[in-house]
Amino acid sequence: MQSNTNGAGERTKVDIAIIGAGVSGACIARQLSAYETEVALIEKEADVSFGVSKANSGIVHGGFHHGPKYLKTRLEIRGNLMYDRLQRELDFPFSRCGILVVALNDEEMKYIDHLYTQGLENGAIGIEMCSRERMFELEPKLESDCVGGLHAPGGGVIEPYRFVFSVVESAVKNGVQLLREFEVVKAERSGEKHIVHAADGRVVEARYVVNAAGLFADKVSGIFGAEEFQITPRKGEYYLLDRKTKACPNRVLFPVPTKVSKGMLVIPTVEGTVLIGPTAEEIEDKTDLSTNADKLGQILDQARKMVPSVSQTDVIAAFSGLRPALLPEGDFYIDISEKTPNFIQVAGIQSPGLTAAPAIGEYVKDLLKKAGCRLTEKADYDPFVTKLPRIRDYSPFEADELLKKDAAYGNLICRCEKISEAEIVAAIRAGHTTLDGIKYFTRAQMGRCQGGFCSYKIIKLIMRETGMEYDQITKNGRDSVVLTGRL
Amino acid sequence: MHERTYDVAVIGGGAAGMAAAVEVRRQGLSCAIVERENQLGGILMQCIHNGFGVQEFKKELSGPEFAEEFMDMVADAGTDVFLSTTVDSIEESEQGKELYCYSRKNGVVKLNAQAVILAMGCRERNRGNIRTPGTRPAGVFTAGLAQRLVNVEGYIPGKNVVIVGSGDIGLIMARRMTWVGAKVHGVVEIQPYPAGLTRNIVQCLNDFEIPLYLSHVVSRIEGKNRVEKVTVSPLVNGIPDEDQSFEIPCDTLLLSVGLVPENELSENAGVEISPITSGAVVDSTMMTSVPGIFSCGNVLHVHDLADYAAEEARRTGAYAVAWLQNKKPARQLRIKAGANVRYVSPGMINPELPDKLYLRTLIVKNNAQLVMKLNNNIVKERKLSHVQPSEMVSVKLTKKDVEDWHAESDSVLEVSVQ
Numbered sequence: 001m002q003s004n005t006n007g008a009g010e011r012t013k014v015d016i017a018i019i020g021a022g023v024s025g026a027c028i029a030r031q032l033s034a035y036e037t038e039v040a041l042i043e044k045e046a047d048v049s050f051g052v053s054k055a056n057s058g059i060v061h062g063g064f065h066h067g068p069k070y071l072k073t074r075l076e077i078r079g080n081l082m083y084d085r086l087q088r089e090l091d092f093p094f095s096r097c098g099i100l101v102v103a104l105n106d107e108e109m110k111y112i113d114h115l116y117t118q119g120l121e122n123g124a125i126g127i128e129m130c131s132r133e134r135m136f137e138l139e140p141k142l143e144s145d146c147v148g149g150l151h152a153p154g155g156g157v158i159e160p161y162r163f164v165f166s167v168v169e170s171a172v173k174n175g176v177q178l179l180r181e182f183e184v185v186k187a188e189r190s191g192e193k194h195i196v197h198a199a200d201g202r203v204v205e206a207r208y209v210v211n212a213a214g215l216f217a218d219k220v221s222g223i224f225g226a227e228e229f230q231i232t233p234r235k236g237e238y239y240l241l242d243r244k245t246k247a248c249p250n251r252v253l254f255p256v257p258t259k260v261s262k263g264m265l266v267i268p269t270v271e272g273t274v275l276i277g278p279t280a281e282e283i284e285d286k287t288d289l290s291t292n293a294d295k296l297g298q299i300l301d302q303a304r305k306m307v308p309s310v311s312q313t314d315v316i317a318a319f320s321g322l323r324p325a326l327l328p329e330g331d332f333y334i335d336i337s338e339k340t341p342n343f344i345q346v347a348g349i350q351s352p353g354l355t356a357a358p359a360i361g362e363y364v365k366d367l368l369k370k371a372g373c374r375l376t377e378k379a380d381y382d383p384f385v386t387k388l389p390r391i392r393d394y395s396p397f398e399a400d401e402l403l404k405k406d407a408a409y410g411n412l413i414c415r416c417e418k419i420s421e422a423e424i425v426a427a428i429r430a431g432h433t434t435l436d437g438i439k440y441f442t443r444a445q446m447g448r449c450q451g452g453f454c455s456y457k458i459i460k461l462i463m464r465e466t467g468m469e470y471d472q473i474t475k476n477g478r479d480s481v482v483l484t485g486r487l
Numbered sequence: 488m489h490e491r492t493y494d495v496a497v498i499g500g501g502a503a504g505m506a507a508a509v510e511v512r513r514q515g516l517s518c519a520i521v522e523r524e525n526q527l528g529g530i531l532m533q534c535i536h537n538g539f540g541v542q543e544f545k546k547e548l549s550g551p552e553f554a555e556e557f558m559d560m561v562a563d564a565g566t567d568v569f570l571s572t573t574v575d576s577i578e579e580s581e582q583g584k585e586l587y588c589y590s591r592k593n594g595v596v597k598l599n600a601q602a603v604i605l606a607m608g609c610r611e612r613n614r615g616n617i618r619t620p621g622t623r624p625a626g627v628f629t630a631g632l633a634q635r636l637v638n639v640e641g642y643i644p645g646k647n648v649v650i651v652g653s654g655d656i657g658l659i660m661a662r663r664m665t666w667v668g669a670k671v672h673g674v675v676e677i678q679p680y681p682a683g684l685t686r687n688i689v690q691c692l693n694d695f696e697i698p699l700y701l702s703h704v705v706s707r708i709e710g711k712n713r714v715e716k717v718t719v720s721p722l723v724n725g726i727p728d729e730d731q732s733f734e735i736p737c738d739t740l741l742l743s744v745g746l747v748p749e750n751e752l753s754e755n756a757g758v759e760i761s762p763i764t765s766g767a768v769v770d771s772t773m774m775t776s777v778p779g780i781f782s783c784g785n786v787l788h789v790h791d792l793a794d795y796a797a798e799e800a801r802r803t804g805a806y807a808v809a810w811l812q813n814k815k816p817a818r819q820l821r822i823k824a825g826a827n828v829r830y831v832s833p834g835m836i837n838p839e840l841p842d843k844l845y846l847r848t849l850i851v852k853n854n855a856q857l858v859m860k861l862n863n864n865i866v867k868e869r870k871l872s873h874v875q876p877s878e879m880v881s882v883k884l885t886k887k888d889v890e891d892w893h894a895e896s897d898s899v900l901e902v903s904v905q
Contacts, residue, residue, distance in 0.1 A: 240615070244754070287711065293620045293727075317615035319623060396575060396587035396595050400488045403594040411591040412523070412573040416751075421591070435625075450613045452629045456640055470642055475625035480712040482625050483636070484738070485643035487667065 009201050012177060014038040016368065017196055017206035019184055019220055021048035023160060023357040024349050025212035026167040031361035032368075033174035034383075035375040040204050041168065041176050042196070044183035044216075046477025047437040049164035052214040053354070054440065055238070055289070055321030057267055057278065058160045059252055061352040062099045062152025064119030064127060065262055072332045075356035075363060077123050080154055082358040089383040090166040092158060093270040098251040099155030100130070100138060102306045104145045108256040112150050115257075119152065126153045141249050141307050155252060157270045160354050161440035169430065170385050174378070179204065181477065184213075187224050194224070194342070208373050210344045210364060215286045215324045217347035226340040229333065231347065233286045233322040234261075236278025237295045242448050243272040245314040253306045262351065264302035266310065271417075271443060276303040276310060278321065291318045316448050323350035332356070334363060336371050344368065388426050392418040413461070414454040416447025424458055428465040435459070436476040459483070489596045493517045493567070495807055496586055496600035498574050498752070501529020502793040503784020503800035504606035505557040510804030511604075512564035516811065519567040519598060521574050521588055527561065528554035529608055530631065531793060533638045536659055538686075542794035553793060569596070577603060577756035583779060602807045605753055605767065605775070605782040606800060609746035609789060614708075617651075617744050621708030624715070630656040630743035634663065643667050645739025649717050650674045651705050654877075655683040655791075657743025662691035664741075672735050673698040675705050675719055680851055682743075682877045684791070705740065706732060714738050748786045756780060763830045764788040771819045771837040772806035773799075781807050788832045788845065791879045795845070802842065816840065818896050825860070825903030827852075829876065838894050841884035848904050851875040857882065860901045861892055874904055 016032060018025045021043035029041040045051060060083055066073045087094045103109040112129065119127045128134075128151045135142060135149050172178055179202070186197040187209075196204040213220040218231045241247065248268050255263040261280035269275055277299050296318070303310040326333050326348025337343040344367050346360065353360075369375055389402055391409050403410045408422035419442045427441035435451070438444060438458055445451035445458070459473050459482065474480040497508045500522030511518040526532065531539070534550030541547055544556055561568065572590035579585075583601040590596070611629040628636075628644050634656060636642045648664050650657045653676040661671045674692060679702045681688050692699050700719060706727045707718040716736045720727035748766040750758070759768045759776035767775040767782040774781050783803035784796040809815075816837040822844070824830050831846045848855075855874045859867040859882075867888055871880060882902075892898075 239618075244751075290622045290707075290709075291620045293618075293706065296618055312618075315615055315618055316613075318618060318620070391589075396589075396597070397488065399575075399589065400595040403589070407591045407594065410589045410594055411571065412575075412589055415523070415573065418575075449610045450615055452611050452613055452632050456632065456636055456642075460640075475712075478712045480625040482644070483642045484645050485668075487637065487641040487643065 009203070011203045011205060012040055012179065013205045014040040014177065015206065016040070016208045016210065016373065017042060017194070017204050018210040018212055020051070020212035020214050021164070021168060021178065022051050022053040022212065022214050023049070023164050023167070023354055024346050024360050025210070026164045026171065027357040027361035028210055028212060028346070028364045029176045030167050030171040030174070031365045032375070033171045033176045034378055034381040036378050037373070037375055039176045040179055040206065041171065042179045042182045042184065042204065044181065046181055046434050046474065047432060048168045048178070048180070049161040049440065050436070050476060052322060052324055053164050054161045055319050056160055056236070056323070056351070056354060057265060057275065058158055058269060059099075059267065059354070060094070060096070060156040060158060061355040062119065062127065062155035063122050063124030064115045064150065064152060065257060065352070067118055068121050070331045071334065072352060072356060073122055075332065075359040076352040078359035078362075079356040083156070086358060090170055090385055091387045092163045092166040094156060094158045095270045096154065096156035097268060099152040099254060100135065100251050101150040101254045101256060102135070102142065103147050103149050103256055104143070104305065105147060109148050111256045112148065115150050124152060124154065127151065139249055139251060139253065141247065141309060143304070143306055143308050157252060157267060158354070159270055163354070165432075165441055166385060170383065173385065174381055184220060184223060208342045208344065208368055208371065210346060212346040212349075214349070215322055217324065217345070221345065221347070224340050224343055226337040226343050227345065229326060229347065231324045232327050233283050233288070234325045234350065235281045235283050235288065235320055235322055237291050237299065237318065237320045238275055238277035239296060239299055239315050240317040240319070241274040241276065241310070241314040242316050245274050245311065247307045247310040247314065248274045249307060255302065255306060264299055266303050266307050276300070282325075286322065289320045289322065291320050317450060324348060325350045334360065334367070336367055342371055344371065388423065390423060391420045413457050414442070414444035414447065416449050417443040419444040421461065424461050425465060428462055433462055433466055433468065434474050434476050435482065438462075489593055490599065491519065491596065492599040493519045494600065494811060495602045495604060496521065496584070496598050497604045497606055498586070499529065499606035499608055499784070499786065500527040500568065501606065501608050501784065502531055502554070502557065503608070503786070503796045504529070504604070505561050506797035506800035507604045507606055507783055507804035507807070508566045509557065509560045509564050510801045511808055512566050514805065514808045516808055519569060520561065521569045521572050521586065521598070523571065523573045525571045527558050527568065527570070533631070533635045535638050539793050542792065543797055550793070557797070569593070572596070574752060577752065577780070601779065601811050603780045604803060604807055605780065605786050606784045607749050607752065607786045609785045610749045611742070612745040612747055614742060617742070619705055619708055622710055624708070624710035624713050626710065626714035626739045627708065628739070628741055630654075630660045630741045633660055633741050637663055637667060643669065645669060647672060647737040648739045648741060649705065649735050649737045650741045650743060652676060652743035652745070653681040653683050653688070653699060654743040654745065655687050657741065658683045658687040658691040660741055660743065661697050662695060665695050665697070669739070671695070671697050672737055673700055673719070675700045675703045677704050677722065678702070680875060684878070708740060714740055746785065746789045748788065750786060753780070753782065753786070758782070761830070761834075764832065766832070769833045771816055771833055771835040771840070771842065772810060773803040773833060774806065774810065779810070788830065790845075791877075795879065795881070799845070820894055821899050823899050823901045825858075825901040827904040828902055831902050836884070836900055838889050838892055841886060841889045844882045844884065844902070846880050846882065846902060848874045848876055848880065850904065852904070856905045858903050858905055860903070861894060862898050866892055871904065
């Protein structure tokens with residue numbers, strides 16, 4: 001992924017501009033990169049996946065939570081099935097570990113019956129109703145009150161930001177232009193074209209625009225004079241547990257859902273840590289990512305209802321994510337605008353947006369065709385990205401061979417997650433030059449010390465590789481500078 | 488894969504690792520130190536303040552000076568040192584132990600050793616561990632990381648600073664940040680008494696008129712990109728009181744909220760870990776639950792002074808040599824932490840060869856009494872002029888102390904403070 005930041009006043013001319021490099025925008029961009037068309041992927045943050053897509057449950061859902069009438073359900077079922085192939089092509093961590101919904105009493109068991117029937121109707125593959133005995137066979141760590149539940153073997157876990165990074169890398173490899181720190185502030189029509197202006201003076205000209213702006217899709221729709229709607233941020237707080245925790249289940253554990261949300265989960269992450277949460281709280285401020293003291297108790301209580309061994313002492317980090325909900329229905333809004341020509345809306349992509357994203361890419365490609373965009377397949381499209389070795393996957397004997405090819409794999413920078421200098425340098429060379437960008441790309445600083453030992457080493461590597469000065473190093477762009485002076 | 492063979496391998500080249508290695512060499516066995524940084528010394532190298540060496544060298548030294556004394560001894564003793572090298576795993580082999588070590592320079596190296604001494608030290612507890620709510624901006628650092636940035640790397644992490652926790656690193660960083668031109672607006676301590684040494688309260692806070700807020704917590708961090716302010720709340724009945732809370736505008740929050748022995752490597756090698764100390768469970772010879780693996784210094788339990796860690800490590804080096812020479816204790820008694828005692832380390836004692844014990848209390852008290860009971864009979868008492876949890880108590884037991892103990896093999900030594 002190269003940095004395509006242009007100077008102020010520079011114009012980028014493309015056929016299609018996608019606003020928002022979260023998981024939806026990224027998947028749309030990659031889908032379109034298989035065709036003979038010029039695409040720009042526009043992101044207001046310093047790196048891709050820094051919005052909604054950086055903080056969510058990281059689940060590939062099982063296709064039983066919502067009814068068949070919803071667009072989001074159809075895209076969830078389709079998206080789920082696309083993940084195996086994507087993993088082969090894009091080399092991101094993904095485990096189809098399966099999902100269990102845990103019923104703690106007979107009332108809840110009735111709801112499990114409903115979920116099962118709904119899943120069958122939706123076409124979810126392999127789902128089964130489970131007796132108490134079957135539940136304990138699948139998950140011995142369950143609370144003894146469990147009376148039964150639902151098993152969806154097709155569900156799984158990924159790291160959402162890492163997935164987006166891989167998708168964007170593939171899109172850029174196939175010709176998509178990535179424009180970061182490009183905050184759309186104004187747009188106008190000029191003949192058949194949209195003229196899109198950034199806060200810093202850069203301009204993108206595009207025949208078609210896709211609005212995948214996540215929390216700000218309503219604002220972007222307004223800028224383009226398209227449909228009026230309102231995105232409500234729904235905050236979810238999470239706690240991350242050390243990989244040493246005794247509370248790591250085999251499968252993703254869901255409680256029986258409520259009307260508002262799928263409830264608080266216990267998630268064995270694909271990288272071996274455990275995530276508990278999220279809460280679900282509708283808020284006003286779309287930038288409010290704070291965590292709150294009273295929520296931890298709620299999350300721990302809920303998690304312990306399913307896995308009693310969840311312990312407060314295993315907590316290594318707390319964070320919040322915002323889901324962009326289009327109320328009251330809560331469905332995805334993906335359609336050709338009826339007000340603004342050649343403008344596609346991709347809004348309200350809350351859960352199961354991550355699961356659905358690959359299918360959203362296909363769906364939007366078809367909408368663009370329907371809107372008159374000519375798309376012919378590219379002869380030289382390459383769906384594969386270069387696989388990067390991860391020293392943590394190597395035995396000492398395999399590592400011995402790897403180190404002979406690149407000695408930098410022998411310099412372990414992040415001791416908690418076992419990340420080498422070579423991997424951090426690869427992240428920097430791929431354009432991830434903030435501390436959070438490197439964290440999401442490599443996992444360095446994501447373990448139990450939370451960067452206490454390695455962050456200064458990473459800062460030095462960024463400076464060495466990019467020539468940046470110490471005061472240009474940020475946590476995640478803008479004014480999030482890490483160091484304020486030099487002795 | 489390169490391969491090297493030693494009698495003893497020491498993991499970690501800080502105060503404890505170097506002291507242990509020097510003792511092993513002094514007794515004539517071959518020894519290597521594996522250190523992940525590019526120099527020996529460990530955390531001592533960023534501790535440029537004085538206060539080291541009074542016990543070990545009878546003079547007051549800075550951290551790097553203290554480390555240099557040991558570096559010279561390591562070199563004189565002819566100890567092999569692997570720098571910039573990380574031990575990835577410890578495996579059992581027919582000859583003893585195999586350590587798989589990664590480095591840029593040598594690739595993967597297999598070290599064969601009869602005995603292993605763990606001396607990896609600690610990591611700092613962080614924001615996640617104390618679960619401070621609020622936003623997640625830049626500008627939140629652990630105190631040790633800030634110390635490293637300033638004293639070794641030469642960078643200043645912030646201009647307006649609040650420090651959480653009155654542990655020694657926090658106190659020393661309050662003074663250090665003041666010296667580099669930052670304004671330190673306060674040190675916030677959850678306990679009703681300071682966590683650090685009294686001399687550090689005087690020299691690092693009082694001398695600079697830095698307020699110390701006891702029984703207070705930072706209850707919220709705010710700021711979108713960089714820290715903008717923190718909310719400080721007094722604890723009333725153990726709960727943050729919102730009505731009496733106040734805000735301090737600042738751009739930096741340093742956390743000095745405790746250390747945790749870094750035992751992931753040990754755990755992977757099968758070493759049993761104490762839930763109280765987070766260090767290994769060791770017998771009277773500092774040997775862990777895995778025969779041939781020993782533990783000392785801050786990876787065993789957190790020490791107040793590097794001098795104590797070095798002293799403990801030297802004994803551990805000697806115990807490792809004795810074990811290799813088949814000198815094993817005939818019997819060992821279990822030590823139990825009694826009233827008002829958090830832990831005693833080591834957790835066993837050899838009545839034929841009594842040694843030093845370290846303990847931490849759960850209470851603050853003047854004119855306290857240390858009481859040792861064997862099978863409910865008092866066998867030793869000692870006056871302690873002042874005890875508090877942050878100050879480690881050491882007890883040296885002599886042959887004379889134990890000569891009329893009449894210990895059975897299932898006897899338990901209970902240590903309490905009254």
